[in-house]
Amino acid sequence: MSKIFNDSIHGTITLHPLLIKIIDTRQFQRLRNIKQLGGCYFVYPSASHNRFEHSIGTCFLASKLAHQLRARLEEDKMDLKKDKKLSNDMKEKYLKKFEEATMTDNDILCIEIAGLCHDIGHGPFSHLFDRLFNKAIHKKHKTTKEWEHEDVSGDMLDYLFENNPDEEYNLYELFHTRIGLFRKAYYHEVNKAIELMLTDALVAANDHLDIPTDIPTDIPTDIPTDIPTDER
Numbered sequence: 001m002s003k004i005f006n007d008s009i010h011g012t013i014t015l016h017p018l019l020i021k022i023i024d025t026r027q028f029q030r031l032r033n034i035k036q037l038g039g040c041y042f043v044y045p046s047a048s049h050n051r052f053e054h055s056i057g058t059c060f061l062a063s064k065l066a067h068q069l070r071a072r073l074e075e076d077k078m079d080l081k082k083d084k085k086l087s088n089d090m091k092e093k094y095l096k097k098f099e100e101a102t103m104t105d106n107d108i109l110c111i112e113i114a115g116l117c118h119d120i121g122h123g124p125f126s127h128l129f130d131r132l133f134n135k136a137i138h139k140k141h142k143t144t145k146e147w148e149h150e151d152v153s154g155d156m157l158d159y160l161f162e163n164n165p166d167e168e169y170n171l172y173e174l175f176h177t178r179i180g181l182f183r184k185a186y187y188h189e190v191n192k193a194i195e196l197m198l199t200d201a202l203v204a205a206n207d208h209l210d211i212p213t214d215i216p217t218d219i220p221t222d223i224p225t226d227i228p229t230d231e232r
Contacts, residue, residue, distance in 0.1 A: 005056060013060045016109055019116055023056075027160040028120060031055060038125040039195040040185055047185065051119050051126065062115030063108065070103040120160070121152030125198060132199040137211075140203060 003020050005013040015023075022028055031051035040047040077098045080091060123129035130149040138146050185191070202211070 007053070007057060007060070009057055010060050013056065015056075015059065016112065018109065019059065019112060021164070022113065022116060022160065025160055025164050027156055027163075028052075028055075028117075031120065031122070034122050034124065034126060036126060037185065038128040038191075039198055040188070040191050042194050043188055043191045044185060051122050055116050055119050058118060059112050059116035063112045066103065066108045066111045070108070073098065073101060073103065117157050117160075118153060119149070121149045121154070121156045123149070123152075124202070125195070128195050128198060129202075132195060133202050133211075136199050136203045137206060 001017050001020070002014055005015065007013050029052070034051045035041050035047075036049045036051055036054050037047045077095065080086070080094055080098070083091070086094075123133075125133075127149070130147065130152070134146055138144050
């Protein structure tokens, strides 16, 4: 059964039942407790959005783009049929290529799943964990392997499906705004100082927490989220 979300940015969003099943898993729900901007929250109190809502928004935008591409493809096919300059043989040739490129509903659903799950492998404080902490641990313990959160996202998605067997805009303005905020807020000097201190704290605590630094073959469902927690 589809569900409707009331998103603070995009308004009402209707998601496919399969997407809802993915969202309802423990692996995806953990994203609620992972801050999107890492240490920015300690500089800008309103920068409290998390990977959960970010992933739903990405799913919505990916779906919107896919539907626009499919509509444009249909428009191009109609324009080709009306073109009087091309011979019938050329029209048939190009129409065959258009048919091969047709996007099915399943194609669009796969794109939506990719958007929804692209960040499912993030750890505590988002990129602080897979960049600063990851490199700091590798520097301290040379035998560990550095990894990217995309690697963990792929493994986490495999783990999700294996352990949940019943579950099967204007883009210029969007990215222009994103890069502006990224440079101004994410790279704020106080934020960077806080993230370095958090990295030092995680490295020091790792002797007791023993946070895995290699990509595991069996990813646990209880990967730690933000430390400290916002709960009082």
